[in-house]
Amino acid sequence: MKKTGILALTTALAATGALAADKTVTIASWGGSYQEAQSKALFEPAAANTGIEVKQETYGGMSDVRLQVSSGQVTLDIVASGSGSAARAAAEGLLAPLDYGVIDVSTFYPNLYTDYCVGGDVFSTVYAWNTDTYGEDGPQSWADFFDVEKFPGTRAYRGKVAGALEGAMMATGVAPEDVYDALDSEDGIETAIDKIRSIKDHIAVFWTSGAQHAQLMKDGEVDMTTGWNGRFDNAKKDGANVMYSFNQALLDYDCFAVPKGAPNMETAMEFLAEISKPEYQDDLPKYITYGPTNKAAYETGEITAEQEAGLPSSPANAAAQVPVSLEWYAKWETIAEEMYSEMLTE
Amino acid sequence: MNQDGLRLDERLERLKLFGLASPAILLILVILVVPVGWLFYVSFVGADGSYSLENYERMWKRRSYARIFRTTFEVSFLTTGLCILIGYPLAYFIAGLPGRLANLCLITVLLPFWTSLLVRTYAWLVLLQKRGLVNEWAISLGLWDEPIKIVHNMTGNLIGMVHIMLPFLILPVYGAMRAINQDYMKAAANLGASPRRAFWTVFFPLTLPGLFAGSLMVFILCLGFFVTPAVLGGGKVIMVSMKIVSNIELFVNWGAASALGVVLLVLTVAILWVASRFLNLENMTAGGGH
Numbered sequence: 001m002k003k004t005g006i007l008a009l010t011t012a013l014a015a016t017g018a019l020a021a022d023k024t025v026t027i028a029s030w031g032g033s034y035q036e037a038q039s040k041a042l043f044e045p046a047a048a049n050t051g052i053e054v055k056q057e058t059y060g061g062m063s064d065v066r067l068q069v070s071s072g073q074v075t076l077d078i079v080a081s082g083s084g085s086a087a088r089a090a091a092e093g094l095l096a097p098l099d100y101g102v103i104d105v106s107t108f109y110p111n112l113y114t115d116y117c118v119g120g121d122v123f124s125t126v127y128a129w130n131t132d133t134y135g136e137d138g139p140q141s142w143a144d145f146f147d148v149e150k151f152p153g154t155r156a157y158r159g160k161v162a163g164a165l166e167g168a169m170m171a172t173g174v175a176p177e178d179v180y181d182a183l184d185s186e187d188g189i190e191t192a193i194d195k196i197r198s199i200k201d202h203i204a205v206f207w208t209s210g211a212q213h214a215q216l217m218k219d220g221e222v223d224m225t226t227g228w229n230g231r232f233d234n235a236k237k238d239g240a241n242v243m244y245s246f247n248q249a250l251l252d253y254d255c256f257a258v259p260k261g262a263p264n265m266e267t268a269m270e271f272l273a274e275i276s277k278p279e280y281q282d283d284l285p286k287y288i289t290y291g292p293t294n295k296a297a298y299e300t301g302e303i304t305a306e307q308e309a310g311l312p313s314s315p316a317n318a319a320a321q322v323p324v325s326l327e328w329y330a331k332w333e334t335i336a337e338e339m340y341s342e343m344l345t346e
Numbered sequence: 347m348n349q350d351g352l353r354l355d356e357r358l359e360r361l362k363l364f365g366l367a368s369p370a371i372l373l374i375l376v377i378l379v380v381p382v383g384w385l386f387y388v389s390f391v392g393a394d395g396s397y398s399l400e401n402y403e404r405m406w407k408r409r410s411y412a413r414i415f416r417t418t419f420e421v422s423f424l425t426t427g428l429c430i431l432i433g434y435p436l437a438y439f440i441a442g443l444p445g446r447l448a449n450l451c452l453i454t455v456l457l458p459f460w461t462s463l464l465v466r467t468y469a470w471l472v473l474l475q476k477r478g479l480v481n482e483w484a485i486s487l488g489l490w491d492e493p494i495k496i497v498h499n500m501t502g503n504l505i506g507m508v509h510i511m512l513p514f515l516i517l518p519v520y521g522a523m524r525a526i527n528q529d530y531m532k533a534a535a536n537l538g539a540s541p542r543r544a545f546w547t548v549f550f551p552l553t554l555p556g557l558f559a560g561s562l563m564v565f566i567l568c569l570g571f572f573v574t575p576a577v578l579g580g581g582k583v584i585m586v587s588m589k590i591v592s593n594i595e596l597f598v599n600w601g602a603a604s605a606l607g608v609v610l611l612v613l614t615v616a617i618l619w620v621a622s623r624f625l626n627l628e629n630m631t632a633g634g635g636h
Contacts, residue, residue: 061595062595063595066598085595092598160592204495204498204580205580206581206582207581208581219475219476220476221475221477333596334596334597337592337596338404341408341410341584341592342409342410344410344584345409345413345584346413
């Protein structure tokens with residue numbers, strides 16, 4: 001019985017393998033432990049199950065895609081990207097629309113896919129604090145983070161505008177659900193930047209990378225910082241005295257996009273459909289502390305309750321957060337970044 | 347007849363020399379003239395792909411750009427100045443040592459030069475941060491009570507950059523000093539000059555070519571610094587190179603970043619031109635003893 005089962009499985013695999021033998025996709029991602037996790041949880045198993053041959057590369061982001069598309073020499077079929085830069089690339093006309101007749105997103109969180117990019121993992125931009133300074137009762141809201149009298153101490157904040165204005169806006173008293181409406185004008189953006197300006201003397205560092213904000217907390221260089229949750233988890237594992245909260249954090253995601261003129265467009269859609277399934281996404285948290293974008297991945301039993309409690313996209317944590325609005329970034333990021341730069345250089 | 351023959355020879359000679367130089371000329375054309383020309387061209391292409399001045403207008407309208415250029419030149423001038431203040435006396439000291447000791451000292455100057463810039467920059471971060479070695483030792487020795495801020499700001503950035511740039515100044519200055527005939531100093535003393543006067547009227551002017559060559563090199567290299575201000579400046583010291591990178595990521599057209607490169611190039615050439623009017627750079631850098 002068991003033997004025939006295996007036999008049937010191997011013939012089935014061989015059959016699909018034979019069918020798809022000439023199908024290949026080239027995927028570019030960010031390399032390092034992130035791509036390794038993607039590779040182990042998503043790419044390799046999906047390649048084995050579909051028979052699609054996967055070639056992996058690393059790349060330098062959407063500026064690489066722009067170069068390929070504008071020169072007509074597109075070699076990449078799928079690229080992993082931050083949601084914001086994907087939205088901008090889409091607005092610029094660098095990406096092909098995704099075929100949601102092929103890719104099933106019916107069990108996805110509604111904000112975690114767009115016409116041009118389908119979510120691959122979820123992370124949060126949170127505020128973290130040093131437990132040596134504040135104990136376990138650190139800041140519990142953006143208002144606390146910006147309150148230098150209630151929580152005296154040095155801060156670190158992002159050196160770019162992405163993920164920097166929402167918290168500041170909430171700290172001025174705007175409700176989480178109204179943040180992007182309030183930011184939908186230059187005046188609104190200036191209000192948020194003014195809030196950051198008001199505590200600029202307390203901001204010791206404007207960080208530029210995830211490795212940096214993790215290190216700042218590890219070294220005790222600052223008492224509080226904003227940053228990406230996974231990095232703080234890793235810093236904590238390395239012995240840093242750091243805690244963070246998901247309350248009012250920004251729920252953001254990385255996604256997969258297909259460059260316009262990709263050589264294997266149809267296979268790319270097919271492959272994206274495969275890796276978006278819950279049975280692949282539920283393996284991702286084993287390799288990196290980023291959550292699935294497909295809600296159904298929480299129901300397969302692969303993700304333990306303990307793991308789930310720490311993931312940004314677990315239903316309980318997601319409910320406390322503000323989903324990042326890609327429309328807002330597509331419309332305002334360039335202008336907002338220039339305005340932010342004024343504040344940084346003052 | 348004879349004269350014509352000579353002239354022909356001369357022309358042939360020149361052609362031959364040109365032939366010998368042509369690989370270098372071609373190389374310069376391909377790796378310098380063409381890309382810089384391309385950079386100029388791209389900087390005039392707007393977001394919609396047509397000719398446009400928008401990349402330059404943006405720099406004019408937003409105050410941040412002027413501030414970033416000011417920071418870049420401020421950092422470069424300060425670094426050059428500090429390198430001169432620290433490097434010149436050190437080179438003088440080494441030049442006065444006997445041969446073997448001088449070599450040993452030169453090796454200690456050169457050693458960090460061979461270490462990765464990234465490693466040295468992060469090493470400074472470890473030393474200078476709030477709970478870094480400098481603060482901890484100073485506090486335990488009672489020099490100050492609270493950790494002082496010596497990194498993630500202009501101070502930290504300057505410390506890192508001066509350390510990295512010092513060998514570029516010391517080496518040409520040291521070369522110039524070693525080439526000075528010691529008899530000049532004896533002659534000056536013989537003519538009744540005090541050591542101080544002999545130094546300022548004889549020795550110092552002879553080291554100027556090396557000093558200017560070194561300072562120029564330090565200044566120009568500083569203008570393009572990226573890693574050190576990014577790591578030690580704490581996001582508050584923003585130099586042009588950092589803005590170029592962020593503009594490449596931010597804007598849909600390469601022109602937004604190219605225009606920054608063009609302005610930096612033009613400003614640098616302008617500054618060197620003004621300097622050459624006052625300082626006669628050619629004599630000062632070419633006549634030196636190294």
